[in-house]
Amino acid sequence: MSNTVTGTQDAATATKPQTGFTQSTGWQKRDSTWVISLFGTAVGAGILFLPINAGMGGFWPLVVMALLVGPMTYLAHRGLARFVLSSSKPNADITEVVEEHFGVGAGKLITLLYFFAIYPIVLIYGVGITNTVESFMVNQLQMSAPPRWMLSIVLILGMMSVMLAGEKLMLKVTEFLVYPLIAILAGISLYLIPDWTGAALAQVPSAKDFASTLWLTIPVLVFSFNHSPAISSFAVAQRRDYGDQAVQKSDAILKRTAGVLLCFVMFFVFSCVMSLTPAQLAEAKSQNIAVLSYLANQHASPIISYFGPLVAFVAIVSSFFGHYLGAREGLKGMIVQNMRNSGKEPNAKKVEMFIIAFFILTLWGTAIANPSILGMIESLGGPIIATILFIMPMYAIKRVPAMAKYQGHISNVFVAVMGMIAISAILFQLVG
Numbered sequence: 001m002s003n004t005v006t007g008t009q010d011a012a013t014a015t016k017p018q019t020g021f022t023q024s025t026g027w028q029k030r031d032s033t034w035v036i037s038l039f040g041t042a043v044g045a046g047i048l049f050l051p052i053n054a055g056m057g058g059f060w061p062l063v064v065m066a067l068l069v070g071p072m073t074y075l076a077h078r079g080l081a082r083f084v085l086s087s088s089k090p091n092a093d094i095t096e097v098v099e100e101h102f103g104v105g106a107g108k109l110i111t112l113l114y115f116f117a118i119y120p121i122v123l124i125y126g127v128g129i130t131n132t133v134e135s136f137m138v139n140q141l142q143m144s145a146p147p148r149w150m151l152s153i154v155l156i157l158g159m160m161s162v163m164l165a166g167e168k169l170m171l172k173v174t175e176f177l178v179y180p181l182i183a184i185l186a187g188i189s190l191y192l193i194p195d196w197t198g199a200a201l202a203q204v205p206s207a208k209d210f211a212s213t214l215w216l217t218i219p220v221l222v223f224s225f226n227h228s229p230a231i232s233s234f235a236v237a238q239r240r241d242y243g244d245q246a247v248q249k250s251d252a253i254l255k256r257t258a259g260v261l262l263c264f265v266m267f268f269v270f271s272c273v274m275s276l277t278p279a280q281l282a283e284a285k286s287q288n289i290a291v292l293s294y295l296a297n298q299h300a301s302p303i304i305s306y307f308g309p310l311v312a313f314v315a316i317v318s319s320f321f322g323h324y325l326g327a328r329e330g331l332k333g334m335i336v337q338n339m340r341n342s343g344k345e346p347n348a349k350k351v352e353m354f355i356i357a358f359f360i361l362t363l364w365g366t367a368i369a370n371p372s373i374l375g376m377i378e379s380l381g382g383p384i385i386a387t388i389l390f391i392m393p394m395y396a397i398k399r400v401p402a403m404a405k406y407q408g409h410i411s412n413v414f415v416a417v418m419g420m421i422a423i424s425a426i427l428f429q430l431v432g
Helices: 003-013 029-042 045-055 057-086 093-101 104-139 147-166 168-191 207-224 228-275 280-287 291-298 302-341 349-367 373-399 401-406 411-432
Strands: none
Touching: 029 168, 029 207, 029 302, 045 057, 045 207, 045 228, 045 280, 045 291, 045 302, 057 093, 057 207, 057 228, 057 373, 057 401, 093 104, 093 373, 104 147, 104 291, 104 302, 147 302, 147 349, 168 228, 168 302, 207 373, 207 411, 228 291, 228 373, 228 401, 228 411, 280 291, 280 373, 291 302, 291 411, 302 349, 373 401, 373 411
């Protein structure tokens, strides 16, 4: 999202000689901007589907998830930021840091994996935006939706046009979207309170079902609170702005980001789950639509009917921008690397045109096919995200001298264990 753009612009200017760092560690306006930007990157399709997947197991597993997800989010992203900041090069991004610590081959592998961690999420947003608008047209506007192939390409070209117009426009659009998104998300959560029922409370799963629900929902939690596409550029910006105090400052910003995400997102999830029965949540999953679109179809109130799909639309679009930018840069890096390894000098304009065509066509094809969104989240993005976000920084703490100072903390064990749980749950579902 806008944070990724900011980080990209930062990286472009960071090569200029720096005359000095901001040494004050007091909270500043740009720190708040980072919190909002990281929040916007995280809040996307995953959060809008989280109540469906988490809520079907009832209220009580959700309580445990709420206790776990805050520390999971903060500690994992903190580890990744510290990993980027461990470089001896002041402007190194995550790929360069991996090359420095683990070698050139590992750097290329991480570039590849990082692209395939973000790219499926971009595809998910192409499906999600089409389903959200189609549902709104049919159920709220009482009109026939155009053919899916036509609706999807119009929406995809609309989002892509913002990207093609330039990063400055994208930055303005995303900043414009995030603040209303937070307000509407909180407003809907409060509005649903009178509709709360005891249906979710009454469902008390067995110990086996309780543990199974927690285990299989961890990957969706990882995805729903994930803002790792922005962490590399975020860390570079903190080093540029705060020098030796970059770790301290990034820790503080990430802690507040996790707190804001926990408060707004989990309140929203609880409010949705308390407003619907487990059977209704199962129906929403079978319809392959976001929980707010389902709520809009269940309520006669114009507030839910119109603001529900609106927040779904805004959340998907705002998060699409940041993930698209990360995926685009990853694909471009791989193309340029391969061409230069073959002794060819890439034509920047042709490479850019290929990338644009690649994303439009693959987004369009996936949106028409309309695969299960939750299935895509769990099977495509989850394993790589969990590996890069949870496992790699913890491995580096053990193996890299520059990160040895972070050894000996119980939080390292917690992050590694949660990462392994997420990966094992995804692999179990794939095999099953």
